[in-house]
Every structure is written in structure tokens, then in C-alpha cells.
Amino acid sequence: MSRKYVYLFREGKASMRDLLGGKGANLAEMTNIGLPVPPGFTITTEACNEYYENGQKFPEGLWAQIEPSLAEVERATGKIFGDRLNPLLVSVRSGAKFSMPGMMDTILNLGLNDETVQGLVEATQNERFAFDCYRRFIQMFGDVVLEVEHHHFEVILEQAKAKQGVKYDSELSPASLQWMVAEYKKLIQRTTGRPFPLDPKVQLEEAIRAVFRSWNNDRAIVYRKINNIPDNIGTAVNVQSMVFGNMGNDSGTGVAFTRNPSTGEKALYGEYLMNAQGEDVVAGIRTPQPIASLAAENKAIYDQFVQISTNLEAHYRDMQDIEFTIERGKLYILQTRNGKRTAAAAIRVAVELCHEGLITKEEAIGRIEPGQLDQLLHRRMDTSAKLDVLATGLPASPGAASGKIVLDADEAEKLGNAGEKVILVRTETTPDDIHGILAAQGILTSRGGMTSHAAVVARHMGKPAVCGCEALKIDYANHTVTIDDVVYPEGTVFSIDGATGRVIKGAVPMIDPELSSEFKELLVWADEIRVLKVQANADTPHDAQNARDFGAQGIGLCRTEHMFMDPARIPIVQEMILAQSLAERETALAKLLPMQEGDFYGILKVMHGLPVVIRLLDPPLHEFLPHVEELVVEITKLKLTGENPHELAEKEALLRKVRALSELNPMLGHRGCRLAVTFPEIYAMQARAIFQASARLVKEGYEIHPEVMIPLIIDTKELQMLRKLTEDTAEAVMEEQNVRFAYKVGTMIEVPRAALLADEIGKVADFFSFGTNDLTQTTFGFSRDDAEGKFLPAYLEKDILENNPFAVLDREGVGKLMKMGVQLGREANPGIELGICGEHGGEPSSIEFCHLIGLDYVSCSPFRVPIARLAAAQAAISNKGQ
Ligand code: ADP
Ligand code: MG
């Protein structure tokens, strides 16, 4: 006995998707719950796989199983396949486990030939209808199975219309249709060298073979590769008796969602056409009617459909996308599946299904793809507006913005601070452009990918960015950009859509993000379930407020370098760096102190009642100095004019300093706490600023929780020393101000040595925050910019690495160090608080890992806080009891 390759619909069920494919399993399920599904059977995915194993031959015994199944369908329908008087016609449809565009198109009306068409004429008393079915069938079969080019059929159709002198297909007379049938057959004979197969069994066999073949066509292979669908799961084939939506005005066909797929509103949403078959609804020849008007057209059918869609939703416990056909006043269901939906609809549907008692809160949370929420958390374009799209780049950071294009960061900052809306346009951005990015509404680059500097910074700041827009040619010298040979001067208004990568001319109306009431409710459920706390990375009171509004439970990373970049401060910062003596340096630092105090005052105040982790200065000092090339140019000019010897001397001194500070490998250079080992006064000033701000706020009655974070620690002694410096400063300030307040001192774990020595370092740290950006760089020995730009794509392509470790936390390597850090740190200090502040803190799979290793919190950019809240709940749900 060979294995079972063929299942009648009534023999299958929804859980048999692997074997019957999605469509087949659902047709079976619907049949068994008593819905009006035209009878049929499914040939299994195993048969498809064996077809390939056999060198493209039907498996032994397949045909022997098809024949009795076909006989069953004949009995059920009271029609006979190939019968001259009462012919059974079938559709042949592909259907893999996952819905896959690119597979064979459905063939309708299979079983027609010169004789059975007469049976159809007699059964329907409609010659036109019967021959219309026949000519469509030959065309579909010729196109899809015999691979005769589509346009040859179109030519004959046009000829038929011309001959008869009509405009529309529907006006063709039976005689014209018969003429077309004859011409189509000749066409097939001519192009394939074989006659069109008139034997229905041959037609069926060839159609099944064509479905199997389509599993390995180029489109399908590419689709599977992109979507990570394995190549060896095969497709099923569904053979189903035809029902006719084109038998007259009491017949029709349509598709409907049980809820609105773009808003989630609970109302049937869809379209139908009377007197039409299958593809007519989507072909756009006639305009379909909204589903609601079916109520007027045929109340009984409409009511029945409403009832069925309610039942299907309740049965599948999700919004359904349903295909139906009405044949002479009788309703048939041809397909149902979980409907695709926007993020907004996904949330509303999940929350309302939970209210309706169909799913639990946990299931509602599990239904949302956290990555999809991005689109709801940013401003976006009003899609009803007419857009003049100039070019498309990569959708690097979601959100949308309009503004004058500006090609220079300083200029962007100047205009931005003056209240103008600008889009910063660069070939690529570097850390020198940060101030321009900050002041801009959005960023547009002509080079660089999804992980380029511009993209990473923009995502962090929650600003829209379109990167790698190659159509854009930037001419810095003439202050213009060119797209498709049209030149746009600086100052032209452009809009960018970071969700789609579109670059648009002119301003576009925008819609502000707002958490819907359902979204808020879902997040409250997530908060009840999750174990991880969610904090945010924020460097300004404005970002801190955003984070708080999105539900952040504190600031997990407040970086201080942007505060130094402020144009009003840069000269003082440079003065500090160029100082020749401690006294000179302290003078400069004293000028920075009140400014820093103001920064921390603002942030701690917004975050009253919640922890704020402030990281002391991290980047190498040369980032605050001008570039060598710029200085050389200026010096050369000064030398040429010879006018200003004093300025020349100054610039030359600066150049010497810049050269002295320049490093071969800045990432591994003089940065982080190493700055404070050589210049403790820098951290002392920052600590003082934090504590003076704290003292003020305590006096004003605020509850504050400052936490001082020392970056890039490699050894306990380092931390001990800097902890003492911090504590001495705190004591001094409390003494001077005569107030007391609590604070914490902790460190980042961002080099392997710190993780390895966590048992020692933990004794002097109140908290660890895993800085996974640097920890990934130092664990891999990859510098991020070089890796992503040069060789990482090859590692992904060659499957050496599964994911970009800078985007998705590397559980195996970096994760092992983190686990060690957690375990050793807790052994040394049971009360130690553990978190993560790298970009991974906002990425769902990394969040799950943080849950699994028992961190206390994740910290991410403010805009990702809702995503992290949801992802943390999903992690708790899917790892229950672990
Ligand atoms: P897709 O996967 O593209 O939705 P389908 O296999 O569902 O393809 O079918 C394409 C079209 O043919 C749909 O409009 C469907 O309703 C119609 N169709 C499929 N089978 C039948 C049938 N047995 N009777 C009538 N129409 C059918
Ligand atoms: Mg379909």
C-alpha cells in the first residue's frame, strides 16, 4: 500500500497545514464545521516532494487515489467529470503551508472540451456563458500549464472584438466566442506542437503537474529565500468542484474581511461583483460594489454571509479574509484565512477579540508583531495626499518630515535654531554632523545603508531618515542637488518618508502619532505580565518627557557628550582640552559646570520619582576638536595672506594638539573612564554638576534618583578610584548645600575583561549596565562602522553569522559574557541592579534574551519604549515557567 496522498475535504482539518497546505487545511476545516464549501480534495505536500525525489514523476499510486476521490466529488455534486450531458468542472489551485505569491495561478473550469461545453450549454440554457467559460479555460490552461505567452491570447481577443465591432469582452457573441476557441486551439497547436488536450483526465493530470512544477519556479524560489521558507516543504494541490458566480444576475463573487484590515473596526469590509467569476473582482474591468450593498441586493444571502463570517471568526479566533461565490442565489465559501492587517488594525482587533472573550490577554499580546509598531510611533504622511515622488532610497528610520534641504550641518543648525524646518542632506553623515542632525527634521543621504551612521543616529533620536538614495547627486560646491537631471538649489522644500524611503518634492500634510486607546490598553496588559522594567535612553529633558509619556520607568542611559557639542559650549570644551596646566583646565571646567548643572537639573526634574542613570563623558576628546584637513586649509590660507600672524599661531597650536590627540584606533583609544584616569577633574566636574542639580531639586521638594555611571571599566581599581572621586564630590556638595540625598554609582560592562572580572567589580558597583554596542565590538573585535560597511554583509551572505550582531544581540558570544557578568555580579553583590543600554535594548529578540538571563531592566530609545514593553511581556509569556 502506498501512503495516503489524497484527502477529501471532509477528511482533513485545520491542524493539517503541513500536509494539506494552508488553503487545503482551511477548506477541510470549513467543510467539517458545516459551511457550504464546494466539494473537492487535496493532494498532499508529500506528493509534491516525492514528485521531485522521483525525478519529476508522479509518485506510485497517486493517480490511483485521485480517481476514487474524483468519484466521491461526482457523487456529492451529482455531476460527472467529462460527461457530455452533466459535466463536472473543477478548479485546480496551489496551496503551500505558507501563502506564497509566485506559485501557479488558479485554473478554473477544468474539464471543458468540445463535448462537455455542450452539456454546460444545456444545463444553463446559456450558450454565451458556456463558451465564455471555455475560452477562458483554454487561455488559462494554455498560459499557466502549457506556458504559451499570454499576449498571444490577447491578440486573438482583440481580433474577435474588432471583427464583431464591440468594445468590451462582455459584448462578445456566442459566435465570436466559438471563433476564439478555435483560434486558441490553433495557437496552442502552433506554439507547442501538440493539440490542446481535450481529455479532462489529461487536463487534470497536466494541471497537477504544473502546480508541482511551479514550486520551483524562479519567483517562488526567490520568495522563499527572502522569507526564510524552507525549500523542502512542498505545495499541496486543491481540486475543487466549480461554482459559478457568472450564471446571471442572481450569481456573483467577492472577497470580504470580517473586520476592517486598515483600522481594525468591527465591520465587514470587502467587495463583490454580481454575474462575475473569480478574477473579475480584482481585474478592475467592472467596479465592484462594497459588501454592505449586498444587503440591499439579496438580504437572505447577506444575512447568511454575516452569520458565516461571525462563525468563522469565532472558530479561528481571529479576523478572517473570506472568498465567496453566489451561484443562482446559493452562497458558497471558497477560502478563509487569517487576514493581513496594518499595525493599527492588529492592535484593535486583538484588544477587541479579547473583550469579546474570544482570546486571552496573553494571546492578544502575542498577536502583535512588535517590529510592526514602529509605524504607529512616528509622524507619518497623510496617505490621502497627492505626492510628487522624486526618488526612493532606503527606509532607514521611520517617521516623515518636510523642510528646506540644507547640505551642511552648521547651516542646518543655524536655520534650525532660528526656527526653520530643515532636512539635512549629505552623501553620508559622520559624528561631526550630530548638531546638524539634532536641528533637522529629518536626514537624507545618497549613500550608506540601514545601519549607516545617519540611520543609527536618526533611529536613536526618533528622526526620520532616508539613506542610500542613489538617484540623488549632491554638489556641495554649488549648493545644489540633482535628481533625474533636475537641479534643486539648497532651500528647496522636500519631504521624506522614512517608512517607505520616498523623497517627495514640496511639503506634505502629516499625521501625528498618538497611541490609540486600544494600544494603551494593550500596553497596560503587557505591563501586568512583563518582568523586565523598561527604561529609556534620553539626553535632554524633551526626550526624557517623551520617554515618560511612552511609559518609561526611568532613564537607563543619559549620555553627556551631546551636551558638550552645543555650539555655545564647544569653545569652552576646546579651551579645556587645549589647557596646558591643571589650573587652566579647571578654569575651563568651572565655566562648564553651571551649564552641566542645568542639563541635569532639567532631566532629573522631568524624571522625578524615577531613576536616571547618567553616564560620564565617554568619547575621545578629539571628537570635540576640528578636523586636521580643515585646519590645514585654514592655516594655508592664513599663510598666503600673511595678515593675521596671531591667529595663524593659534591655529598651528591647535593643529599640533589635534595631531597629538589623534589615534590610530579611537574605539580602543583614550576614551571612557580612561579620560578620568588621566584627567580626574573632568569627571569631578560632571559629578559635581549632577549633585548640585540634585541638591537644588531636593530643596525644591522633588524626589530624585541619580545614578552615576562610569563607562568602559576594565578593572576594579579603576572603578574604586572613580567611585571614591564621585563619593567625595557628593559628600562635599551635600555638606555645602546642607541636604542629604541617596545616589548610586555603577558601571557599564562593555569590554570582555569587565565581564570576566564581574565578581570583583561587582563589589564596588551598585549597578551594571551592559553596553552591548561596545561589548559587541570588543567581543567580536569588529569595529562597527568598518564591519557593517565592508565585510559583515559577506558574513551574513555566507551564513557564518545569522544576524547582524549590532542589530540582534549575539546570544552565543556576547550573551555568554553577559550571563557571566550577571552571575558573577550577583554573587559579589546580591543587591546589584542589572540592565542593558545598547541599541539591543529596543530589539525584541534581544529583549527576550535579557528576560532569560534575568536582567532587571532594558533601556532603549524613547520611541521604542512601547515596543519594548510589549516585547518584554511576550518574552515573559513565551518563557513561562522557565
Ligand atoms: P489565490 O490564492 O490567488 O486567492 P485561489 O485559488 O483562491 O487563488 O483562486 C483564485 C480565484 O478563483 C478566486 O477568486 C477564487 O474565488 C476562484 N475560485 C477558486 N476555486 C473556485 C471554485 N471551485 N469555484 C469558483 N471559483 C473558484
Ligand atoms: Mg484565494
Ligand code: MG
Ligand atoms: Mg560604550
